[in-house]
Amino acid sequence: MERADVIILGGGLVGLTLAIALGKHGVSTIVVDPADPEQTIAKTFDGRATAVSSSSFRMLQAIGVAGRLEGHGCPIQSIQVSDGLAPGGLVFDAEQGDDPLGMMFENRLIRAALFETAKTVPGLNFLPKTRAAEVVRDAAGVRIALEDGRLLAAPLLIGAEGRNSPTRDAAQIPMARWSYDHVAIIQTIEHERPHGNVAYEIFYPAGPFAILPMLPGTRSAIVWSISAADAPATLGLPDRAIAAEIEKRMGGFLGAITLAGPRSSYPLGFHHATQITGERLALVGDAAHGIHPIAGQGLNLGFRDAAALAQVLVEGARLGLDLGDAQLLARYARWRSLDTFMVAASTDTLTRLYGVPGKTASAVRRFGMSLIHRIGPLKDRLMAEARGESGDLPLLLRGLSI
């Protein structure tokens, strides 16, 4: 029987970040993940990129991950939101001397940095290429039998397996969920003209289209959402045809483009667990909530879960509490519930608002955007949201140790 303070099922970006944050503060973990790390950091595995908010990045600095990402992130200095290619959209600029609005990283590079860091963290026991065959949670603790026969025990289980979390489903936690009936196509491109560290979010009736700046300055990640019905045909197009479709939607302002890297697609949906805790159980990241990738907030929400839960557990451990204590879990749930729901609900509203076709809807959107543009405080609030700086911030998100 292998024991630890916490067992984390799912060693993805959020699960590993949490394990490292806990380990750095003396809380031991066993992380179980079915994937092979060699494969998940390969160039061909994952073409996704993430806009890491400055508060998320401060946490990566505080737990010793950021050093391994040095020079790999492209700062976003400005976000331009527009209704199609029409003028009059919203522009969010980072203040001179202030943090950028986010840093674009390839997910596989973040994953590689986490794997490397995890190897150096005492008390972090990473068990790849296996999964839980049986999980028992009761008043005495959590006991797990792995498929390879090993037995694990801990006072607390954390479900970090992503949107199809078996842990969440086994706990019978009800979900609010719906599908957007859309698929996101993710594609890295090279373009003729430099992006100037600007991220573009262009709303088309068929779905939002985002151009996210990457390194070097003539490379961007495209997040292109199309209806599920059109997906197979579009994904099956030859490279040159896809490139032409993308270029059309970009309005040509970055010049001619070529594809750089694998193309992948993900079904888009909204899901929100009505509870994120259970008996000796906490959910983090997409296991708890999955949101539309339009604003690049999904992983940041997961990082905020990790930061809050790490603080709750580390502070609980220093009080000598059972880490599965119901009061600790209640604190985590209270801390995260509002933030999670606000971000989920607002990205959902945004997506629906922009999904309405027709000239009138478009005029209303443009009017709304120009209005937001003129109202300083609201804009500040939206920028703070993009940076991930609203709410009562966990210490790690301020770059501080717990």
Place this chain on the structure above:
Amino acid sequence: MANASEPSTIDPKEAAHFGKMAADWWDPKGSSAMLHKLNPVRLKYIREQIDHHFQTDETSRTPLAGKRAADVGCGAGLLAEPLRRLGADVTAVDAAPENIAAARLHAQGQGLEIDYRVGSADTLDGLYDLVTSLEVIEHVADVRGFVGGLADHLAPGGLLILSTPNRTPQSRLMMITLAEGLGQIPKGTHDWNKFLTPEELCAIVRDAGLDVVDVEGLSFSPTRGFVLSENTSLDYFIAARKA
């Protein structure tokens, strides 16, 4: 343990009452739900006093390593278990055998080694670096005798931590009228007339030969729940040291 040998400071009616609750002790939604809710803030106070008194590193998980701790009136071990996890060698006593039975069972399930005993402070042996007795004094028949007993088992330089409800209109409203009236605390748990004010309890502690080093309130905020504050009108802690 035979009744005849039970120390005089324990009120037998009170001990029987908690015995009934024993099986339910560790259920966070059971009859001790209020104690479970109070536990993190109580432990926060104790941890702060430990770090201050013993000059321990506030980021350590085992600030009590190598120290002896005694918890008197331990119930089913809600405080004794955390003290053990913080590294102490823990002796915990309670007048109700049912509580001790529940406590032993629970500690075993948690893999924690704690010396549980049925009785009062006079079942302790030798000297302890830390002695705690939380929400107990208001149930005790002879408070002076009880505090004196705790002081006798405190090592020189040792730390005593007590908590108890204040005798104020607020505490009567919150703890008797509301909490017991609404069933958040079982009816008959408290007798308001036995509550002591901080001044009265400080005097008793000083008379037992200890220096009071801190008095802090435990108050309730509708938005943040139980919090430590200067407001002692509901419930309060006293920390004292033996010279």
